[in-house]
Amino acid sequence: xVCLEPLTIRLFVKxxxxxxxxxxxxxxxxxxxxxxxxxxxxxxxxxxxxxxxSIVYFIGVGLTSIFAKLFKKRxxxxxxxTGTYWEDLNLSKEDITKYYRQF
Numbered sequence: 001x002v003c004l005e006p007l008t009i010r011l012f013v014k015x016x017x018x019x020x021x022x023x024x025x026x027x028x029x030x031x032x033x034x035x036x037x038x039x040x041x042x043x044x045x046x047x048x049x050x051x052x053x054s055i056v057y058f059i060g061v062g063l064t065s066i067f068a069k070l071f072k073k074r075x076x077x078x079x080x081x082t083g084t085y086w087e088d089l090n091l092s093k094e095d096i097t098k099y100y101r102q103f
Contacts, residue, residue: 068075 067073
């Protein structure tokens with residue numbers, strides 16, 4: 001069975017040139033609509049993301065700051081201890097079984 005649809009469409013377009021011009025206008029309109037939707041989507045995404053991130057920042061950082069001030073917590077209070085974490089080296093001889101079980 002032979003498909004005659006493309007042939008009939010071509011004959012229809014040749015007989016009615018007005019339809020061909022309308023088809024071009026419709027395709028132009030649809031491509032412009034697609035581009036417009038892309039631009040609109042990008043702009044809306046930028047606006048919504050900015051608003052949402054601002055809200056999350058002010059709630060997260062702001063509330064943390066308020067609670068830290070209420071409870072007088074200082075997160076970056078860097079006091080250096082003069083003590084050391086080094087252990088004294090014990091050079092005395094140990095029992096041989098202790099060397100077998102080091103960990």
